[in-house]
Amino acid sequence: MAHSDVETSVPIAIPIGAGVVCALVGFTSSFAVVLAGLRAAGADASQAASGLLAVSVAMGVATIVLSWRFRMPITSAWSTPGAALLVSTGAVAGGWPAAVGAFLCCGVLLVVTGLWPRLADLVTRIPTPIAQAMLAGVLLPLCVKPLHGVVDDPAAVVPVLIVWLVVLKIRPRWAVPAAFVAALVVIAVSVARDGTAPGLADLVPSLTLTAPSFTLGALTGVALPLYLVTMAAQNLPGVAVMAGYDYAVPWRPAMTVTGIGSILAAPFGGHAVNLSAISAALAAAPEADPDHERRWVAGLTTGITYVVLGLGSAGLVAIVLAAPDGVVQAVAGVALLGAFAGACAAALSDVDGRFPAALTFVIAASGISIAGIGSAFWALVVGVLVWVLGIGREIR
Template sequence: MADGTTGQGVSIGVPIGAGIVCALVGFTSSFAVVLAGLRAAGADAGQAASGLLAVSVAMGAATVLLSWRFRMPITSAWSTPGAALLVTTGAVGGGWAAAVGAFVCCGVLLVVTGLWPSLAALVARIPTPVAQAMLAGVLLPLCVEPLRGLVADPVAVAPVLVVWLVLLKVRPRWAVPAAFAAALVVIVVAIVRDGSGPALGDLVPTLTFTAPSLTVSALTGVAIPLYLVTMAAQNIPGVAVMAGYDYRVPWRPALTVTGVGSIVAAVFGGHAINLAAISAALAAAPEADPDHRRRWVAGFTAGVTYLVLGLGSAGLVAVIVAAPDGVVQAVAGVALVGAFAGACAGAMGDADGRIPAAATFVVAASGVSVVGIGSAFWALVVGVVMWTLGVGRVRAQA
């Protein structure tokens, strides 16, 4: 229309604004977790910056393509639980190249899932309490980092936590982005105080290719758990969130696009992309546009914004490298508290599954590695076996 409004009198700027907010919240709320995961898996600062740029571009492109093609606000995101898993798993046997190989394998599994729905059905058969307990165990080590940082350097970490708590009360959606903003202030003060800022060349976004290699420990300890946690904690809930707003996500194209995006991003250091879950509501809810048919504009805009934000990946890494110890970990920790709470609730909600879920949680949180395979894999094995055997099941009293 000539006045720039929809047929219902709503400005086209409303869904555009919703898309920008969706991307800003999604990016600033969890990029610190992604960087922590890539560094823990063996990436140096340049490779981590490349990985962040790669997944930003991949999820931006996937969001633009899916939203435009299907006229739905289908938003993609990087696998935040997957990045947390990388932190828990630590260095991969075979080095960074093996980690990249595991990322490629995860992307291949996502594509196969899109083309072969029976695989998705098999993943969905993993008992929910077990899957959620594994996720909670993976997230716990990161969630306690803000406390460790507060004890080690209260002057640097306390402002981050105070801002997060205040915004959590008054504007929950912006609590983590505000904590990130507070962290930036702390980092800038530290850089000015020490007189050691990033060089101009460090701010230029660059993709760094890594030839993937594959080891058994990387496949079982990283690729498979990364695939499972991405499916169970992101893709399957993401479809459910969209269904709640009366959108039927086309499963095969969505998984194929995000899987191919994951493979392409992997060789540049990106771990995985998937359907957005929590942040999906920001583009799909009525607040994005009262007209159900026009909310795809919010999704499209979110994708474009992700592409733009990716250009700042190198600068973010350069700033974070200069951060005082504990500050970035604090941001990553508070970003995952909500996910941890949700995973705990899902794990312990079923009385019959509490014992298998508790065992799964303990094994996953332990961080132990057996024969080169990380704790997340063993946690899933323990939980599924105990669930199958009916261990701890509550029986009706005669």
């Protein structure tokens, strides 16, 4: 049946509701990872809140522009793998201003990718097992955080994990948001007991401008790996997901708009904006609207909801600061388990490439820093080199 022949009697509230759900799931499933990444990169509480606000508004506006212009449910997101990378990399030489400079450079690379498709071709030439092994290594430290929480403060962390497991069984898509709600309950109990509730002034959203600086360590250890994981784990899969629902994402405008969004958000602490991957299905699938031509309304609604949710960034940071140790980290850890599992599967799928992939994974997960450059960069360099030289192909 042609798309134009689909019955359009479904109420407009259906795609609008799908868009709200898409934004809620995408936001609540990974904002803790974003905050953890920004804090690890050197941001203080106000700078982290500013970064969350900036990247939320940027991805919301990018989603609105792309969905409206092309009448497709093209949804944007922050780079969750990129935020995990920031956690594993930690503070770089030059501190937070250098991290902001790296965010800015990543945005420029995304724009260049849109204007010069050859750059995207170069990214796709990185062996998939190596790219995915680097991603898995970056994600591992965060994925094990819930276990540390169980040992250090079981009364606070175990209820969050139980809720996550129960909802994962019955409604997998809502498992991480449910874990976040459980964490809110734990935090509320802790605040009531300790009397540490944030004041009203702590809940007012605001932007904090940081003048970027540029260091070699930040450019090679943050900007380049951030760009690569954003492309490999978000933008390229995002295009594939949309193609599965019969939408041809306009590559150049999509990269240009999200890249410009990244550039504009960077001075305020936003790390990277990209195409949605997994959550894209919530707005693009037939469940969002049987009419293929009207699902862009779900995309538009997703963007508007992202902007609204971003206005709560200061409150979210206040909640994180008030949380018992390990609670928010547990939510971030379970949020990344699916991505970690997928990266591991892709990294080890090629028998001949298992050794270089395993080596890449180990280096990325080590968290080492050489010459001020983080482990993700070295993992990629060593992994590609070993792959090209064919070392370890006989190891099974």
